[in-house]
Amino acid sequence: MNTETPIKIVLIDDHTLFRSGIKALLARQEGFEVIGEASDGLSGVKLVEQLQPDVVLLDLDMPVMNGREALAQILSSCPEQTVVMLTVSEDSEDLTECMRLGARGFLLKNINAEFLVDAIKKAAVGDNVFSPEMTARLVQSLIHPNTPQPAGALDMLTPREMEILGHLAAGHSNKIIARKLDLAESTIKVHVQSILRKLELSSRVQAAVYAVQHKVPQPKD
Secondary structure (H helix, E strand, C coil), X not given: CCCCCCEEEEEECCCHHHHHHHHHHHHCCCCEEEEEEECCHHHHHHHHHHHCCCEEEECCCCCCCCHHHHHHHHHHHCCCCEEEEEECCCCHHHHHHHHHHCCCEEEECCCCHHHHHHHHHHHHCCCCEECHHHHHHHHHHHHCCCCCCCCCHHHXXXXXXXXXXXXXXXXXXXXXXXXXXXXXXXXXXXXXXXXXXXXXXXXXXXXXXXXXXXXXXXXXX
């Protein structure tokens, strides 16, 4: 019997049949619980604020309030909320804008069930998740950004923040970083927010790419 606390999920998508399919899929898996559903962005924002799930699966094209606006409002109220976009859009601008706003991942609706289940598990522990088709587009867009990266901003970071930035570049979640540095996970979250603020970045993905571009040392193990 599974004694672990299930990952609590909110689905925000205007297609009832799609939501029903995802809910049925997750009901057949151990360790997941869909605790709420919404059919438009505005209702979704209110639901997330009320239920505070572990993971939000959010569509882009919806009535009343679209996915970008909903994402911005959710993360404005709760910056640590894990939101994964689940959409049919393969547009690079949608991808980069959602990551700039702080989405934890960008999945296409054509992924198979196993990939989705694994992606939700990874997102729940702080990893970034992407459909394979979108990974190359993300790398290209972040290596060649439309806006210049702040110059000399690394000098503003403390030695501990530099160490944590190296872990972000290695793709480590807050939980893993906390374990490796023997710190509380809440302390790592505070450091990550400080890093993003000082570097004028909006997401862990941007911080990781920035670290790679500027050759920030990554952990050896």
